[in-house]
Amino acid sequence: MILTKPKIRASARHAYLALCAGLLCSTAAWAQSPPQGETVQIKRAAHLRDGPSESSRSLMPLALQTSVVRLGEKQGAWIKVSASDNIQGWVHMFDVTAPASASTSTGNVGTSALRGITGFFNRGSGQAPGNNVATSTLGIRGLGAENLNNAQPNVAAVAQLEALRVNAAQARQFGAAASLETRPVDPLPLPEVKP
Amino acid sequence: MKQHFITSLLAVLICLPVATAQAQDAGRVLNLFQSLMGAGQVAAPAAPAGGLAGALLGNALAPAAVMQGRSGGDLFQLLSQSLDQIDEPREIQIGQQLSAMLLGTKPLLLDMTLQRYVNQLGRWISLQSARPDLPWTFAVLDDPGFNAFAAPGGYIFVTKGLMDRVADESELAAILAHEIIHVTSKHHLISLNKAARAGLLTQAISSQFKNDLGGLVSGQLMALGRNMYTKGLDQSDELEADRSGVALAARAGFDPYGLVGVLQQLRTATPDDALFSLSLSTHPPAQLRLNQLELAMGNRLDRYSGQVPLTIAQRLQRLASSGSGSNLQTAVPGKN
Numbered sequence: 395m396i397l398t399k400p401k402i403r404a405s406a407r408h409a410y411l412a413l414c415a416g417l418l419c420s421t422a423a424w425a426q427s428p429p430q431g432e433t434v435q436i437k438r439a440a441h442l443r444d445g446p447s448e449s450s451r452s453l454m455p456l457a458l459q460t461s462v463v464r465l466g467e468k469q470g471a472w473i474k475v476s477a478s479d480n481i482q483g484w485v486h487m488f489d490v491t492a493p494a495s496a497s498t499s500t501g502n503v504g505t506s507a508l509r510g511i512t513g514f515f516n517r518g519s520g521q522a523p524g525n526n527v528a529t530s531t532l533g534i535r536g537l538g539a540e541n542l543n544n545a546q547p548n549v550a551a552v553a554q555l556e557a558l559r560v561n562a563a564q565a566r567q568f569g570a571a572a573s574l575e576t577r578p579v580d581p582l583p584l585p586e587v588k589p
Numbered sequence: 590m591k592q593h594f595i596t597s598l599l600a601v602l603i604c605l606p607v608a609t610a611q612a613q614d615a616g617r618v619l620n621l622f623q624s625l626m627g628a629g630q631v632a633a634p635a636a637p638a639g640g641l642a643g644a645l646l647g648n649a650l651a652p653a654a655v656m657q658g659r660s661g662g663d664l665f666q667l668l669s670q671s672l673d674q675i676d677e678p679r680e681i682q683i684g685q686q687l688s689a690m691l692l693g694t695k696p697l698l699l700d701m702t703l704q705r706y707v708n709q710l711g712r713w714i715s716l717q718s719a720r721p722d723l724p725w726t727f728a729v730l731d732d733p734g735f736n737a738f739a740a741p742g743g744y745i746f747v748t749k750g751l752m753d754r755v756a757d758e759s760e761l762a763a764i765l766a767h768e769i770i771h772v773t774s775k776h777h778l779i780s781l782n783k784a785a786r787a788g789l790l791t792q793a794i795s796s797q798f799k800n801d802l803g804g805l806v807s808g809q810l811m812a813l814g815r816n817m818y819t820k821g822l823d824q825s826d827e828l829e830a831d832r833s834g835v836a837l838a839a840r841a842g843f844d845p846y847g848l849v850g851v852l853q854q855l856r857t858a859t860p861d862d863a864l865f866s867l868s869l870s871t872h873p874p875a876q877l878r879l880n881q882l883e884l885a886m887g888n889r890l891d892r893y894s895g896q897v898p899l900t901i902a903q904r905l906q907r908l909a910s911s912g913s914g915s916n917l918q919t920a921v922p923g924k925n
């Protein structure tokens with residue numbers, strides 16, 4: 395239960411806006427939804443800590459395969475969880491994993507799933523069904539292959555898009571206003587264990 | 590000869606007032622657009638009003654301005670040869686065409702505050718990338734799903750559903766950084782090039798968009814693009830974008846664990862949720878991506894972690910109240 399049902403606010407549509415290259419306005423609001431209430435398993439011996447850092451006091455040791463429940467709060471690499479006896483504390487994200495069933499579920503494709511455009515999270519499902527690679531990926535609804543195949547290129551919207559650009563100076567102003575500081579970070583090494 | 594000249598002259602004289610009237614109408618529509626959006630101040634620095642008005646004139650005039658006259662067919666020809674043929678301006682044109690295709694599926698979200706913010710955030714991150722001088726362009730699509738895409742030349746899209754569901758700014762930054770790496774590493778171009786050279790397209794598919802928009806959008810390029818966005822990039826490209834994206838986000842001042850948070854959220858999404866759907870594929874699943882990230886990150890970046898994260902709502906609020914460097918004080922009328 396990490397996602398709440400959308401509360402669709404009344405769509406505000408305006409005839410003039412339709413003229414503007416078909417931009418339609420419809421707004422929807424969702425609650426913020428970190429994976430709250432999810433049960434996760436400790437995957438290496440760790441400690442439940444009273445703060446989000448390695449140096450925080452240990453509240454209790456957490457043995458391998460201990461189940462803890464996520465409380466939704468997150469800070470950096472640390473998530474707040476509830477352990478046995480309802481003791482609450484923090485564990486490192488890399489010390490937990492999903493229960494075995496959650497990461498290997500293959501299941502049938504949701505009935506309303508549009509086979510889709512791929513992006514950050516999904517590769518679509520262009521591959522033949524029934525291959526036995528145990529993966530679960532997420533597709534999205536609405537921006538699917540059907541849309542893609544039927545869509546006429548909207549060139550006017552590209553111009554609108556480009557009008558939204560900010561320049562480097564404006565971006566630096568934003569960085570300063572947001573107190574973002576650049577740091578020298580080396581590239582991460584390619585893991586030796588290949589997928 | 591003479592007769593022809595006179596006819597031409599007449600045609601010009603007749604067309605002139607029409608064109609002016611069109612421009613004025615577009616200007617009015619633009620003003621309306623901006624007043625509804627509260628975007629007067631927002632749009633101005635990024636583009637002269639005339640440019641946007643031109644854009645809003647619609648398909649008749651915009652394509653020439655946007656696509657700069659190069660025919661999509663030429664681009665396809667170049668793509669089927671060698672990647673060396675694709676210089677930066679051509680890469681950007683390919684990105685424009687694929688963006689036009691993506692925007693044909695979903696409209697831009699009509700929320701200038703959010704669009705502006707995503708551009709500020711994305712552009713800031715892009716400045717720390719290997720290609721800081723591309724004309725980076727970010728946009729929120731009006732779609733309730735949870736996804737992000739990129740196109741060559743620096744075009745990056747996130748969905749409204751994603752904006753609503755990221756836990757904090759470090760997660761959004763991580764997603765934008767991941768997409769930025771796809772662009773800087775030219776993952777899409779390489780994929781298009783491979784497909785074009787393999788001659789995977791039939792004439793039947795490629796003729797679909799022929800003559801649309803005055804032939805400026807290439808049917809073949811669209812077919813290649815549809816194929817790519819449906820099949821996805823190579824798994825190794827995705828894992829590289831994860832790994833390099835984490836470093837990029839950290840370089841730009843964000844918590845390096847943003848992506849880990851996103852992937853953990855993704856891992857727990859349930860298949861019966863209407864907005865997420867579960868499907869079989871060979872794309873790296875969230876758990877695999879998490880494992881690979883853990884191997885790459887170890888505790889290397891932990892010293893950059895631990896700031897208290899700001900939610901998107903908190904960031905928007907701060908930008909609005911500070912007013913500096915953001916132009917975000919122009920709240921959208923009628924919205925809360």
